[in-house]
Amino acid sequence: MNDLKYPLGTFDPIDTQWNLKSAENIAYLAQYPSLVVQAISNLTDEQMQTPYRPGGWTVTQLVHHIADSHMNAYIRFKLSLTEVDPTIKPYEEAEWAKLPDSNLELIESAVHILRAIHTKWTVMMRAMTESDWAKRYYHPADSIYVDLATARKMYHWHSAHHLAHITRLIDRKGW
Numbered sequence: 001m002n003d004l005k006y007p008l009g010t011f012d013p014i015d016t017q018w019n020l021k022s023a024e025n026i027a028y029l030a031q032y033p034s035l036v037v038q039a040i041s042n043l044t045d046e047q048m049q050t051p052y053r054p055g056g057w058t059v060t061q062l063v064h065h066i067a068d069s070h071m072n073a074y075i076r077f078k079l080s081l082t083e084v085d086p087t088i089k090p091y092e093e094a095e096w097a098k099l100p101d102s103n104l105e106l107i108e109s110a111v112h113i114l115r116a117i118h119t120k121w122t123v124m125m126r127a128m129t130e131s132d133w134a135k136r137y138y139h140p141a142d143s144i145y146v147d148l149a150t151a152r153k154m155y156h157w158h159s160a161h162h163l164a165h166i167t168r169l170i171d172r173k174g175w
Helices: 024-038 057-083 104-126 129-136 148-173
Strands: 137-139 144-147
Touching: 024 104, 024 148, 057 104, 057 137, 057 148, 129 137, 129 148, 144 148
Parallel strands: none
Antiparallel strands: 137 144
């Protein structure tokens, strides 16, 4: 089950897959919405409603989750760039995935949000200075400060992690 839940392993900021120069992380995040669209473009409605693992979210819920999560990430970056060590607001991801706006009929909305957020986010990141990457936010649920360089790597991992959920499901099912 762990391989299905964490197909790329858990996030480790010193892992060479994620511990890249900022331009490399940003380039991946810039192309990410297209990778998601490519992965889901040939799936049927029934396939979109398939959980990526037993007890896991459906592909539809994953896409909505990615949009929700990355909206929060973008706001966390903006808060960190405009305030000193802001405390971010954690949210109940699993509960958000159950809300009526996380349904198949609204999948295009999630894709549009993902494209828009990643466009704005990557433009902002490309303009960040070295000192900007050291800025941080406080995550009260984990009782830790997260600097934006680490957050950039974490969201690269988060993006690849959920894309792997989708692509490995497609491979396992032979779709």
